[in-house]
Amino acid sequence: MAASKFKEMFLTEAAEHLQKMVDILVQLDSDPEDREGIDALFREAHSIKGMAATMEHHQMAKLAHHLEDRLDDCRQLGRISGVEIDRLLDAADVLELLLDDIRNEQPERSVESFIATLPKTIEAEVDTGEGEKSVDLAVNGCGQLIELRLRETVAAPEARFLVLLKRLADFGTILESTPSADDLMQGGCSNQLLVRLDSDMAQDEIHRELLKYTELQEVSFPDNAEKEKAKRPEKGTKDKTVRVSTELLDHFINLTGELITNRNQLQNILKERNWKELEDGIGQLARLVKNLHHQVLQVRMVSLEGLAGRLSRTVHDLSRRHGKEIIFQVDGADIELDRAIVEELTAPLVHMVRNAVDHGIEQSGTISVKAWRERAQVLVQVADDGRGMDAEKIRQQALEKGLLNAVQAKTIRDYDLFQLICQPGFSTATGMGETSGRGVGMDVVKTAVEQVGGILLIDSIPGEGTKITLKLPLSLAIIRVLIVECDGTRMAMPITRVVQSVEIAPDEVQSSGKQLMVHYQDEMLPMLSLRKILKLPQGAPLDPIPLVITELMGRKVGLVVDRLVGQREVFVQRLPAPFDQIRGCSGGTILGDGEIVFLLDLQSLFERRREK
Amino acid sequence: MKQLLPFKVGYETYALELVEVQEVVEDQMIHPFPGSPNVVAGAIGFHGRIVPVLDLARLLGFPTGKMGQRLIVLVNRRGPVALGVDQVRAIISVEINQTSQIDDDAERKYIHEVINWGGEMVSLFDLDQLQVNLESLCNQGGG
Known part of the structure; x- marks a missing residue:
């Protein structure tokens, strides 16, 4: 028991030191004579060595020791070369692999051969820039x-x-x-x-x-x-432990104390049948539970700092490899999100940043990642000042691929047009990566974002760059939903997916051919019936017609429901496997009266139709 | 010695090993859910959890009518998932040697053993086969 606890602690702390090492290394790349940075790096290596030696992980200690020696040389020189930074980053990867071995209770891999590949001494190497690694293509990526x-x-x-x-x-x-x-x-x-x-x-x-x-x-x-x-070992869900501040723990203790008092109070009320005080007691309980809920969510929150470090490493590696000069800026890394969301989004964000390096920036430029809060949402934006996307070319491609008809192609706005690059069929289009400046794998990104209840917005101006913004809920478990009724059944939609809910008069409905349309703000939206989508029997005519304006396949539509019930916050449960695979339903929640309300996932319902 | 829970679906008697059963519930409101394949009748709230319910009659190809007088909630290892059946009977104990394996027979799905219980044929329901088939059903989506 004690041993496994130490092991957990070691793994968590070593991973933290390692991440810090990588962060510092990437920073040093732009300021190679930062003495404090080199000193800090030395300390991190030293810590890792000490911890590994204590836990008798000899290979890890050996490599950390070797790094310490190299860094000591760098200290003497007062600078660290770009080549050396790359070597140390490689070494950090090896340390990460060693951590994996230890985590999986496997014998540590030998570091002897890796150390042998490193030159013995550190001279004041002059950066030769690109061409350093002659044939070493991006080993990550598709194709x-x-x-x-x-x-x-x-x-x-x-x-x-x-x-x-x-x-x-x-x-x-x-x-x-x-x-x-x-x-x-x-x-x-x-x-x-x-x-x-x-x-x-x-x-x-x-x-x-x-x-x-x-x-x-x-x-x-x-x-x-x-x-x-x-x-590159894939980082992800393996860190199962969290650190909780003692302050937060004290809050929990206090809350528990108050809950016990409250229970006693309620028991007393019951014993004395003193119903007048019941309301007061339950009000107290409601306040405490709300408080508890808030605190528990707090424990689940993590900042985006770890993710930002990962992204800057990606930019560093890629720009080095392609010989591009890229300034990487991060703003708002202290913004906190539910850890489940951060974990889900790590791979998509890495992909977006990679796209920006590969296809956005031509030779030199800036990539910025910004995060900020807007009410109950967090927005994360990846922007570059590269070549941008050409709406005309995308329009052409969409026409050729049959994703738009001629009329749609004329009327579709740029904003909606850009959404099309997230269509699975679109990204693999020949030459798309080159012509649009974007494309590969955006469907995967969009799916991941929608899975956590978020949406993805794309904005691009040719020659000025591309901005991709993710609107995300703060927390996965508790979300705000709009509840609607259809054929006597109540269903919910995440509020992040709803543009607006409105009621319209029947005479506002226009028909264009077979399709019913409605005028909303300054555009005509197609009207879809939820009953029809779910293959429910047709209902009685409605007046007024309740409508949910939402986005489907990158286009705004008006969804006709029987009744708009209202908004509320709910605790969403995923369905047990394999039912979580069912398209059209992304989870459910049990309301106070015992009714189960399911979360509608229209997007996937429609994708299923398309596949058929 | 095996303990079995026999139940009726359509005109057949099936049984599950008792160790696979968590609880039998009745008179539960079954909430239908959007997009589900038609063998999934909906879900119930079971001790604060959402548990999907299978319409066993439909799955086994019996005429469906009034489904789910009784719901057998399987152990959590199996999902959890509940099976809607027509009737649940008293638990029986059988010797292993009373059972006989049957060959894979396309006409009799989801059965891996048959027991002769006092002259009555009781079919042992094959949960592993169910699990495999469910996965493919849910992946295709319903309609």
């Missing part, structure tokens, strides 16, 4: 890796590679390549090219096509997934 090697005898390999790149672009979308096309144009590259291609073509088909080029000596397909796994 497949293709490695091309030219015969030694081929003259002007750069030109040959440019031809090959062009040919590969016919097979799909080139997500990235090392060296890049720009590098190739400047010349001086080796006879090796690594390409990440997003293609529907089978591997052997691509292989066959490439073999037609006799100058190629070798074509191979390195295994993505394996390499990715080995390089």
Whole structure:
């Protein structure tokens, strides 16, 4: 018991020190002569060494010790080179893997071979900038890796590679390549090219096509997934412990005390049948429970700082790899969100930032991540000042893909148009990554955001950049919902998904062909019947018609329900597996009177229809 | 020795091992839920939790009418999930050797053993098969 408790403590603390190391390293990259930073780094390595040695994790202690030595050299020099920062970041990754081993009760992997790859001494290395790591493509990301090697005898390999790149672009979308096309144009590259291609073509088909080029000596397909796994351990749900301030714990004790007093009071009232005081006692209880609830939510809150550190690491690694100069700004990292939401959003945010680096920023620019609170919501925004998205091109693509008809394509607003890049079919469109400046994997991001009850807004101006904003609930468990009634059953929609609820007169309904439309603010919205969507029997005509304005597949629609019941805060339960897979329902809540109200998930209902 | 809870669905008698059963409830309001496949009748509130209810008659292909006079709530390891059946009978104890395995028979789904209980055939309901089928049902969505 005691041992496992120590182990938990060690794991939590070591992970914290490690995260701090990474944060400092990324900061030092922009200020390599920051003595205090180097000192702080040394202290973190020292702490890790000490803790690991105490717990007898020898490999970890050995590596931390080695880092300590290197950092001591850096202290002597008074600066840390970019190359060294990258080495230390790699070392941090290895330490992370060691932590995983310890967590999973596996023997620690040996660090001997890793240490051997590091040069013995630290000279005052001059940063050579890009070209440092010649062939080491982003091992994370989608698509497949293709490695091309030219015969030694081929003259002007750069030109040959440019031809090959062009040919590969016919097979799909080139997500990235090392060296890049720009590098190739400047010349001086080796006879090796690594390409990440997003293609529907089978591997052997691509292989066959490439073999037609006799100058190629070798074509191979390195295994993505394996390499990715080995390089960067996925952070996520593994930290099961939380730290609670003693102040908060004191609050809990006090509250418990008050609840006991309250119970005694209520027991007394019951014994003496003194009903006059009952109301007072229950009022007291309501206040205490509300307070308790508030405090418990507080314990679940975490700041975005850890996530911000992760993002700055992503930007650092990617910009180094692509030779881009990117300033990364974080604002509002102290904003707190329910830990479940932060965990869910880590991967999507990393993806958004990666998109901004890969497709937004051309050569140099700024990426900023901002978080702020607006009433009961938290907004997180990822913005870049890169090339922006071209609405015209997206319109064309959407037309070609049949996502819009000709009339829609004319009338759709830019804002709604940008939402289309989150459509699963859209992101894989050939050349989309290049032409729009965005695209790959946005459907995944949107799904994740909606899963936690949030929405995603996209705003972009060609040449000025792109802003993607996530509107998120503060907490997952308790959310505000709009309750509606349909065929005698009450259902709920998260308030974050509702634009407005209104009642309209029947004569406000217009018809355009088969579709009923309604005038809302300055646009015409299609009207959909919830009864029809849920395949319930048709009801009696309504007057006035209750309407929920909501967003479906990136478009505003008016949803006709039988009755608008009202808003309230509810505690949402997920359904047990496998029922949580059912589309159309994302959970439920038990109301005070015992009625179960389910959370409508219209988006997924519609997606199901589309798939059919 | 096995303890079984026999129950009736349509004109068949089935049974579950008692260790799989958490509680039998009756007269519970079943709340229908949006988008569910039609074998899912809805859900009940069970000790503060939302527990989905399966319409066993529909699942087994019996004519459906009045469903769920009785609900058998399975242990939490199984979901939790409740099975709506027509009738629940008194618990019986059987010797292992009274049971006989039956071959996979497409016409008799969800049964893995049959017991001759005093001349009456009692079919042991196969929860593992149910679980597998439920997963695919819920993934397709209903309609």
